[in-house]
Amino acid sequence: MMVQKFLDAVESPRPTEIDPDPIETAEWLEALEGVIRAGGKARGLYLLGQLAERARSLGIVPNVQPYSAYRNSISLEKQGAYPGDLALEERIIAIHRWNALAMVVRANKAYGELGGHIASYASAAEMLEVGFNHFFRGPEAEGGSDLVFFQPHSSAPGVYARAFLEGRLTEEHLANYRQEVGGMGLCSYPHPWLMPDFWQFPTGSMGIGLLSSIYQARFMRYLEHRGLSDTSGRHVWGIFGDGEMDEPESVAGLTLAAREGLDNLTWVINCNLQRLDGPVRGNGQIIPELEALFSGAGWNVIKVLWGSTWDGLFARDRNNALLRNFAATVDGKYQTLGAKDGAYNLANFFHQDPELRALVAHMSDTEIHALNRGGHDLRKLHAAFAAARAHRGAPTVILAKTKKGYGMGGAGESRMTAHQTKKLDFDALRAFRDRFELPLSDDDLHELRFHHPGEESAEVEYLRARRTALGGFLPTRSARATPLTVPAVDGYGGFAIAADGKEMSTTMAAARMFGGLLRDKELGPRVVPIVADEARTFGMDGLFRQVGIYAPSGQLYEPEDAGSMLYYKEASDGQILEEGITEAGALSSWVAAATSYSTHGLPMLPIYIFYSMFGFQRVGDLIWAAADQRARGFLFGATAGRTTLSGEGLQHQDGSSHLLAATVPNCRSYDPAFAFELAVIMDRGMKVMLEEQEDVFYYITVYNENYPQPSIPEGGVEDGIIRGLYRFSEVSPKASDGHVRLLGSGALMPQVLEAARELAEEWNVSSEIWSATSYVELERDARDVERWNRLHPSQSRRTAYVSESLDGDTPIVALSDYMRACPQLIAAYVQAPFTALGTDGFGRSDKRTSLRRFFEVDAEHVVLAALSALADQGAVEGSVLTEAIRRYGIDPEAPAPWTV
Ligand SMILES: Cc1ncc(C[n+]2csc(CCOP(=O)(O)OP(=O)(O)O)c2C)c(N)n1
Numbered sequence: 001m002m003v004q005k006f007l008d009a010v011e012s013p014r015p016t017e018i019d020p021d022p023i024e025t026a027e028w029l030e031a032l033e034g035v036i037r038a039g040g041k042a043r044g045l046y047l048l049g050q051l052a053e054r055a056r057s058l059g060i061v062p063n064v065q066p067y068s069a070y071r072n073s074i075s076l077e078k079q080g081a082y083p084g085d086l087a088l089e090e091r092i093i094a095i096h097r098w099n100a101l102a103m104v105v106r107a108n109k110a111y112g113e114l115g116g117h118i119a120s121y122a123s124a125a126e127m128l129e130v131g132f133n134h135f136f137r138g139p140e141a142e143g144g145s146d147l148v149f150f151q152p153h154s155s156a157p158g159v160y161a162r163a164f165l166e167g168r169l170t171e172e173h174l175a176n177y178r179q180e181v182g183g184m185g186l187c188s189y190p191h192p193w194l195m196p197d198f199w200q201f202p203t204g205s206m207g208i209g210l211l212s213s214i215y216q217a218r219f220m221r222y223l224e225h226r227g228l229s230d231t232s233g234r235h236v237w238g239i240f241g242d243g244e245m246d247e248p249e250s251v252a253g254l255t256l257a258a259r260e261g262l263d264n265l266t267w268v269i270n271c272n273l274q275r276l277d278g279p280v281r282g283n284g285q286i287i288p289e290l291e292a293l294f295s296g297a298g299w300n301v302i303k304v305l306w307g308s309t310w311d312g313l314f315a316r317d318r319n320n321a322l323l324r325n326f327a328a329t330v331d332g333k334y335q336t337l338g339a340k341d342g343a344y345n346l347a348n349f350f351h352q353d354p355e356l357r358a359l360v361a362h363m364s365d366t367e368i369h370a371l372n373r374g375g376h377d378l379r380k381l382h383a384a385f386a387a388a389r390a391h392r393g394a395p396t397v398i399l400a401k402t403k404k405g406y407g408m409g410g411a412g413e414s415r416m417t418a419h420q421t422k423k424l425d426f427d428a429l430r431a432f433r434d435r436f437e438l439p440l441s442d443d444d445l446h447e448l449r450f451h452h453p454g455e456e457s458a459e460v461e462y463l464r465a466r467r468t469a470l471g472g473f474l475p476t477r478s479a480r481a482t483p484l485t486v487p488a489v490d491g492y493g494g495f496a497i498a499a500d501g502k503e504m505s506t507t508m509a510a511a512r513m514f515g516g517l518l519r520d521k522e523l524g525p526r527v528v529p530i531v532a533d534e535a536r537t538f539g540m541d542g543l544f545r546q547v548g549i550y551a552p553s554g555q556l557y558e559p560e561d562a563g564s565m566l567y568y569k570e571a572s573d574g575q576i577l578e579e580g581i582t583e584a585g586a587l588s589s590w591v592a593a594a595t596s597y598s599t600h601g602l603p604m605l606p607i608y609i610f611y612s613m614f615g616f617q618r619v620g621d622l623i624w625a626a627a628d629q630r631a632r633g634f635l636f637g638a639t640a641g642r643t644t645l646s647g648e649g650l651q652h653q654d655g656s657s658h659l660l661a662a663t664v665p666n667c668r669s670y671d672p673a674f675a676f677e678l679a680v681i682m683d684r685g686m687k688v689m690l691e692e693q694e695d696v697f698y699y700i701t702v703y704n705e706n707y708p709q710p711s712i713p714e715g716g717v718e719d720g721i722i723r724g725l726y727r728f729s730e731v732s733p734k735a736s737d738g739h740v741r742l743l744g745s746g747a748l749m750p751q752v753l754e755a756a757r758e759l760a761e762e763w764n765v766s767s768e769i770w771s772a773t774s775y776v777e778l779e780r781d782a783r784d785v786e787r788w789n790r791l792h793p794s795q796s797r798r799t800a801y802v803s804e805s806l807d808g809d810t811p812i813v814a815l816s817d818y819m820r821a822c823p824q825l826i827a828a829y830v831q832a833p834f835t836a837l838g839t840d841g842f843g844r845s846d847k848r849t850s851l852r853r854f855f856e857v858d859a860e861h862v863v864l865a866a867l868s869a870l871a872d873q874g875a876v877e878g879s880v881l882t883e884a885i886r887r888y889g890i891d892p893e894a895p896a897p898w899t900v
Contacts, residue, residue: 019319066292070285070326072374073302076311079383084133085462086378092165092459093129094436095451097122097407099164100157101424101432102448103177108422109448114178115188119405119418120154120241123272123375127239127400128158130381131268132474133466135389136237139478141471143233147216147599148474149201149209151240152189154270159475160186163198164450165460166473171450192477192598193628200477200599202628205621207247210267211588212625213238214253216599217265217395219592222550225572228525229602231264235389238267242286243275249622251293252584257395258298260552265395266388270375272404273331273338276419282332287399300396302384307377309370313359321355338403338414342369375400407435479630481597484605484690486683487523492516493679499709506702506747507638509675509709511540513682514607518547518575523605523690528593528633530577530608532586538609538638542566548574583614587622594631594697603690605633612637612701613652616660627664630695634685640671640701641817642839643851644747653843653851654701658818661699662776662825669699670774671818672721673749676712677773678702680721703747703817705848723781723801724774730767731756737764738875740866741806741832743772743814743823748857752815755862763867763880770805772814772823778802779825786829806830811869813837815862833872835865841898855897860888 019025036044104116128150137146150159160177163169169186176185180194187194189204201216203209213236220231244250257265271287273280280286287303294301306314314322329337329349337345342365350356350368360368374380381400388396405412405421411428412418424432429445432438440451453459467473490497493516496509518524535541544566551570559568579586586608592599593606615637616623623635639645642655661669668685672678678700685698713728720726725743740759744752752769759765772778782800789797806812806826811833814823820838827834839855852858864884870876885892 018324022319065288066296067288068291068303069320069323070288070305071303071314071323072305072380074304074380074383074387076315079379080386082379082382084378084382084466088458088462089129089133089378091437092463093125094438095165095453095459096129096158096161097125097436098432098438098440099161099174099450100125102450103157103160103174104422105424106175106448107177107179111179116157116178116422117153117419118157118421118424119408119412119415120151120270120272121156121158122406122408122412123402123404124151124154124239124270125158125406126376126378127268127270127381127398127402128155128162130378130385131237131239132162133463134382135235135385135470136474137233137235137470138467138472138474139476141233144231144600145471145474145476146234147200147213147220147236149203149213149236149238149240150190150475151209151244151270152204154241155239156187156189162463163473165452165463166467167455167460167464168198168473171452174450190475191628192630195477196479196630197477198475200475200629202625204628205625206241206244207249208622208625209238210240210244210247211249211253211584211622212591213267214257214262214265214395215585215588216592217262218256218260219589219596220264220600221260221262221552222528222577223596223600223602225550225552226525226575227573229600231600234264236265238265240267240269241275242269242271242273242290243280245269245286245290245293246280249584252582253588254294254297254299256585261393262395263392266385266398267395268385268398268400270402271399272375272402272406273335274404274414274416274418278416279332279335281330282335283330285329285331287401290397290399294397298394300388300391300394302387302396302398303401304374304377304380304384304398305401306374306380307372308379309372313371317355317359319355321353321359325349325353325356335414335416338373342366345369345371373401373403375402376406407432409435477598478601479598479693479695481601481603481693483693484526484603485522486686486690487517487520489679489683492520493676493682496675496679496709498711499675500711501708503706503708504675505704505706506672506675506678507538507704508706509678510609510636510638510700510702511538511542513679514540514609515543515546517605518543523686525575526602526604527575528577528589528604528606529575530579530586530589530593530606532579532583532608532610532614533581534609534611534638535576535578537611540609543576545569547576549576549578550574583610583619584622586610587615587619587626590633590635591622591626591629591631594626594633595629597632597693598630603632603693605686605690607634607636609636609638609702611652611654612640612657613654615699616657617654620660623667624664626697627666630666631697632689632693632695633697634682635697635699637699637701638704640703641747642843643848643855643857644703644705644817645843646848646851647845648843649845650843653839655817655819655839655841655843657699657701658776658822662779666696667699668696668774669701669776670724671701671745671816671822672773673744673746673771675709677721677771680712680718681773684718684722701746705747705750707747707750720805721771721773722777724777725770725772725802725805727805728769728771730769731760732766733760733764735764736766738870738873739766739768739810740869741768741770741810741812742862742866743770743812745772745775745816745818745822748815748817748852751852751857751859751862754859755815755866758859758863759866763863763876763884765866765870765876767866768810772816775816775822775825779829782826782829800829802826803829803831806832808832809873811835811866811873813862813865813869815857817857833869835869837861837865839897841896841900860884860890864888864890 190199548571597603
């Protein structure tokens with residue numbers, strides 16, 4: 001690295017400094033060339049290394065910049081010939097530009113509020129087209145398809161425009177851009193949920209596409225190393241934005257990608273120097289900043305800054321005047337220069353330095369204006385893509401300098417407001433047409449007619465032939481995958497089904513079930529256990545030895561615990577993805593595995609287990625994207641509950657994840673109390689996802705409290721467990737003063753059981769005990785029924801499962817280790833008085849008993865709530881409540897837990 005930095009510094013003297021002794025410099029450079037001629041490249045490098053070392057020890061290179069000069073990484077000599085028909089490709093791009101623009105302008109003219117972007121695609125058109133015509137391999141390609149991540153707003157209009165010429169979308173589709181309701185519409189951004197045959201990867205939320213693409217590339221290697229799929233010929237590409245690079249997710253996986261040598265991954269960062277509001281780095285330079293970031297992380301960096309029209313100038317610029325002035329130009333100024341004409345550029349850039357003035361003395365304003373940026377030059381881009389594809393040992397990033405709104409002229413080119421431009425007046429449209437020599441009449445412009453050059457046209461034939469050669473159209477999403485057979489639950493979950501009072505936590509039960517599933521001959525190899533440095537926390541360290549931790553280079557050291565039975569085993573075919581402390585990374589791995597049925601035609605069963613508080617709350621947007629991508633798999637929120645995870649405190653104790661899970665339409669979430677419930681849910685979940693192939697995923701919370709686990713009750717409770725509620729037992733005193741229904745979930749169920757006993761023995765009240773495994777599922781069913789009844793007034797009424805189960809006016813007390821809003825999800829659907837007890841407020845460190853008293857969710861508070869409800873009904877005397885408060889030492893003046 002040091003040598004490389006030094007080489008870069010040597011190769012490009014500080015461009016801002018003028019060489020005080022050019023003769024001496026020339027001697028040194030000649031000496032170096034002589035050494036390389038005589039002794040070869042290796043000798044040259046060795047000498048430079050020695051020089052770098054010496055320079056460092058002399059203290060003269062304390063601050064070598066980790067970036068190179070502001071010019072293309074690939075020299076003209078190494079550029080190679082362009083393998084396509086340049087003129088034809090330019091014409092095709094011009095048509096895409098027009099159709100993409102017309103689509104957005106039409107939608108906004110007609111409806112005003114539909115949004116859409118023109119300027120971003122205008123800057124990305126060439127890079128997309130080079131990819132489509134020469135690199136992105138389609139589904140029928142030998143060795144399999146590439147995976148392409150498209151930046152949402154900059155790619156979608158262009159990708160639709162292209163699909164129109166490809167014959168995959170019709171004019172009607174384009175006319176319905178951003179009008180999805182009612183069919184034939186096109187979604188704003190890549191959403192597999194909305195266009196399941198088309199888009200593969202959701203990227204609408206900035207940053208997610210970048211992180212996801214790294215973990216997809218990594219997962220392809222995982223499949224390869226584990227002998228499950230030959231992914232060696234496949235590549236992951238991503239087109240992203242320079243502004244987008246500021247998202248933490250964008251940079252979160254950089255070192256992993258380099259560490260694991262993911263040379264099957266290339267990112268193209270569209271450096272148009274602007275984001276939505278203004279410049280990305282107005283007072284600095286984003287390109288060197290990104291170069292430093294990526295090269296520091298170990299990526300191969302290729303810069304494509306200047307187009308072919310600059311080649312001649314660079315060739316004649318012996319003294320690096322261009323580089324010197326580029327280095328001194330901040331991006332805010334580049335933007336202004338980009339927005340102005342040749343005369344302005346001459347006056348404000350070239351004439352600021354006598355050497356530059358001389359360099360361009362022969363050029364007219366028009367020629368200066370035609371000096372293009374590298375990201376709009378097909379030849380430069382192609383050379384960069386080819387070099388990236390050929391690079392071995394590290395992922396590549398191509399930093400392509402472009403202009404936002406390229407070709408939009410006064411209507412948007414490099415303008416501060418370019419991002420938001422959605423309407424163009426007639427003059428701007430005419431200028432656009434003329435600029436790109438589009439065969440459109442004034443009438444076509446007025447009407448914003450989409451342009452199709454005809455099925456037999458050279459453009460369409462060329463573009464289709466290129467796709468045929470590359471293996472078919474992209475993006476294309478497939479859901480074809482052979483179902484996997486789910487093993488009988490008695491095998492991996494038998495211990496839980498017949499637990500017979502044995503004490504254990506649901507986390508322990510889950511870990512044991514995972515072990516059992518991994519041992520299954522057919523399904524076992526498809527299970528992908530994922531942890532973010534918490535396997536030991538959840539008692540899963542036994543799996544380290546059982547199936548090994550995936551490490552592409554194997555284990556290069558003898559583990560400290562080599563002598564132990566359960567030693568820390570890393571292996572190139574290891575099965576566990578031990579991600580380290582990155583929930584975002586772990587979730588992205590989970591997505592890669594959970595969508596493998598589609599991306600690779602190979603269904604997998606990912607099981608990611610994590611601190612429940614660091615799931616939906618921490619990486620909720622990634623989960624939302626996973627849902628969009630139709631992920632199938634298990635998410636296990638462990639150490640669940642706000643009072644069960646004793647000790648850890650405010651940041652760790654989770655009282656909200658079930659509410660957040662409820663917001664994801666295809667996430668089925670469960671809060672089981674007993675190990676047998678967990679077994680039933682897992683069994684059903686696997687059948688739904690792997691056999692029936694429904695696009696749903698499961699979120700299940702498990703707790704770390706040990707308590708006696710009963711066997712599954714007789715009488716078929718499985719259906720109730722899945723629907724979210726079933727009657728677990730009943731406690732009936734001989735002479736009953738009242739009757740209540742107690743609902744419990746998760747690790748608070750023992751509190752409910754204790755309350756029922758206390759109510760019977762001390763207060764002569766009988767209770768039914770119901771296990772509420774999922775308030776969310778109950779509410780969904782009830783919501784469906786309510787809607788159906790409203791819309792079908794003339795038909796006989798339907799009854800929701802929860803209303804039917806909890807019919808009558810027996811008071812209900814529902815206890816949850818989650819916020820009251822969880823049980824309250826069902827309150828509107830029952831007639832009886834409903835009291836929800838939950839854990840609203842900030843958690844804090846203490847033991848379980850103290851926390852449960854503080855949050856008023858212990859057995860005593862359940863008893864009080866039940867008696868209170870009975871008193872309201874007149875079933876017990878009011879004085880009983882005072883007595884209960886006294887007897888249980890409840891402080892009526894204690895502050896509400898959510899206020900402190
Ligand atoms: C997480 C998130 N925040 C904000 C947005 C809204 N947004 C869409 S595009 C954009 C600007 C993108 O800038 P850049 O990455 O530089 O791409 P450009 O449009 O300039 O090509 C913003 C802020 C979003 N889509 N996702």
